[in-house]
Amino acid sequence: xxxxxxxxxxxxxxxxxxxxxxxxxxxxxxxxxxxxxxxxxxxxxxxxxxxxxxxxxxxxxxxxxxxxxxxxxxxxxxxxxxxxxxxxxxxxxxxxxxxxxxxxxxxxxxxxxxxxxxxxxxxxxxxxxxxxxxxxxxxxxxxxxxxxxxxxxxxxxxxxxxxxxxxxxxxxxxxxxxxxxxxxxxx
Numbered sequence: 001x002x003x004x005x006x007x008x009x010x011x012x013x014x015x016x017x018x019x020x021x022x023x024x025x026x027x028x029x030x031x032x033x034x035x036x037x038x039x040x041x042x043x044x045x046x047x048x049x050x051x052x053x054x055x056x057x058x059x060x061x062x063x064x065x066x067x068x069x070x071x072x073x074x075x076x077x078x079x080x081x082x083x084x085x086x087x088x089x090x091x092x093x094x095x096x097x098x099x100x101x102x103x104x105x106x107x108x109x110x111x112x113x114x115x116x117x118x119x120x121x122x123x124x125x126x127x128x129x130x131x132x133x134x135x136x137x138x139x140x141x142x143x144x145x146x147x148x149x150x151x152x153x154x155x156x157x158x159x160x161x162x163x164x165x166x167x168x169x170x171x172x173x174x175x176x177x178x179x180x181x182x183x184x185x186x187x
Contacts (some may be wrong), residue, residue: 003021024162030170031161031169036092037066038122038138038159039173042061044151047138047177049142054126054181056147058114062157063186065135066091076127091138093162095120097122101155102179105148114143123139150180 021106026034042064043048050057068076068083069090074084097120103111118141125137140157155175 012030023073024093025088026090026162028163030072031163032089034066034094034121034162035159035169035171038064039171040093041065042157042173042175043186044155044175044177044179046183048179048185050163050181051183051185056149057181058147060144060146060151060177060179062140062141062142062155063137064126065130065137066120067135068127070106072136076134082125090161091122091124094122094138095160096122096140097131097158099156099158099172103144103151103153103155104182106150109146111144111148111151112144114145116143116144130187148181151177153177 025123043061044065045061047057047059047061050059072083074138098113101113105111122138122140125139128135128137153175156172157175161169
């Protein structure tokens with residue numbers, strides 16, 4: 001009887017967990033490829049406003065990317081260089097957690113993250129071509145408790161994606177930070 005009850009309740013629990021999200025349709029191979037790309041390409045960057053103003057700031061970002069799928073490329077070519085973001089795009093399922101960091105400004109002060117209520121999902125940024133491959137740029141905005149002109153250190157981030165029925169797939173990356181308000185926005 002207990003086993004029968006478990007067989008009835010377990011599917012209901014699983015179906016109720018993600019009722020606000022579309023079904024995850026990507027294979028483990030596609031998920032691993034996506035995570036490999038975003039961890040390999042992740043880097044720290046100043047913001048576009050900082051690039052323009054060149055004034056001390058308390059904001060910067062983590063920028064990354066992944067190559068578009070054949071289906072997205074077909075849509076891009078068919079629609080004269082545009083694609084529509086869909087709720088079930090693979091990047092919409094990626095979440096992240098800051099595991100550790102150390103950030104030091106030009107005054108040798110340790111800076112801390114400010115919890116500004118940011119989302120734990122990656123923000124979609126403009127499409128860009130890298131080595132003749134069209135990619136979707138993704139970003140994470142970060143706000144600090146003090147301003148900087150130069151910022152050095154590192155951030156360790158864990159990216160997480162849905163996996164099989166009972167698990168998730170995680171990739172961790174240590175991103176070096178060595179940026180200045182006089183840099184160009186990372187591409």
